[in-house]
Amino acid sequence: MSNKPTPRVRVPANAKKDEIIEIKTLISHEMESGQRRAADGKTIPRKIINTFTAAFNGKVFFEATWHPSVSANPYQSMFFRASESGEFAFSWKDDDGSVYESKAKLTVA
Amino acid sequence: MAQRAAQTRRETLIAGMASFAAAAIAPSLAFADAAAVEAEIKKLYGDKKAEAGRIKLDVPQIAENGLVVPINVEVESPMTAADHVKSVHVFADGNPLPGIVSYKFTPESGRAAASARMRLAQTQNIICIAEMADGKLFTAKSEVKVTIGGCGG
Numbered sequence: 001m002s003n004k005p006t007p008r009v010r011v012p013a014n015a016k017k018d019e020i021i022e023i024k025t026l027i028s029h030e031m032e033s034g035q036r037r038a039a040d041g042k043t044i045p046r047k048i049i050n051t052f053t054a055a056f057n058g059k060v061f062f063e064a065t066w067h068p069s070v071s072a073n074p075y076q077s078m079f080f081r082a083s084e085s086g087e088f089a090f091s092w093k094d095d096d097g098s099v100y101e102s103k104a105k106l107t108v109a
Numbered sequence: 110m111a112q113r114a115a116q117t118r119r120e121t122l123i124a125g126m127a128s129f130a131a132a133a134i135a136p137s138l139a140f141a142d143a144a145a146v147e148a149e150i151k152k153l154y155g156d157k158k159a160e161a162g163r164i165k166l167d168v169p170q171i172a173e174n175g176l177v178v179p180i181n182v183e184v185e186s187p188m189t190a191a192d193h194v195k196s197v198h199v200f201a202d203g204n205p206l207p208g209i210v211s212y213k214f215t216p217e218s219g220r221a222a223a224s225a226r227m228r229l230a231q232t233q234n235i236i237c238i239a240e241m242a243d244g245k246l247f248t249a250k251s252e253v254k255v256t257i258g259g260c261g262g
Binding site for chain 1: 176177178201204205206209213214217218219220228
């Protein structure tokens with residue numbers, strides 16, 4: 001897949017104070033496990049997204065370490081306790097060093 | 110006599126099939142086993158004992174497609190600064206590598222729950238271990254029967 005991985009995040013725009021909201025994320029990535037072999041018998045090198053982090057106003061509240069057994073186009077959901085208005089920053093770190101990012105705003109009433 | 114000849118032919122066939130199967134499996138890498146998962150857990154927590162309970166590990170009993178198997182883990186906890194879930198590690202004992210995902214939670218998470226999708230090469234156990242803020246460990250295990258393995262070559 002030569003396309004640049006595109007992250008997609010679903011997060012509510014508004015929340016009440018102390019409400020626990022669910023965040024769903026998805027990113028297009030083939031998550032090549034490093035276990036497969038090409039037709040010529042050579043192992044296809046591993047290339048996965050190894051770390052996902054979710055931060056709010058600069059503070060990381062959830063982190064996931066992914067191993068090669070995470071499916072292609074990895075989906076990840078998590079929860080967050082809304083405390084104040086601010087901005088989410090989600091980031092996905094690739095084995096090749098690239099970082100894919102996505103941001104979302106949250107207003108707490 | 111005729112019957113005996115048939116038997117030998119059948120034996121030859123079976124032997125042939127067995128060697129074919131062996132040849133087909135041989136190029137793939139070795140699989141992890143329960144001992145490998147235990148070794149991973151030992152690497153993380155040493156000889157500390159884990160109790161059963163508090164974890165709700167939600168995986169299908171039967172997965173038709175091993176490439177995309179949903180997994181949802183939830184650990185019971187009030188998620189306050191003093192009492193929250195610090196981390197959850199998920200392992201599988203029949204994949205080429207034992208690790209699947211590891212989560213780090215904080216009190217801001219609100220709920221120690223997360224879901225993802227994983228690849229499973231064959232029917233195997235999913236083992237999950239959670240560490241609390243006070244250092245206590247909890248564990249849960251569930252078997253998933255895989256119809257088509259997700260270790261596609």
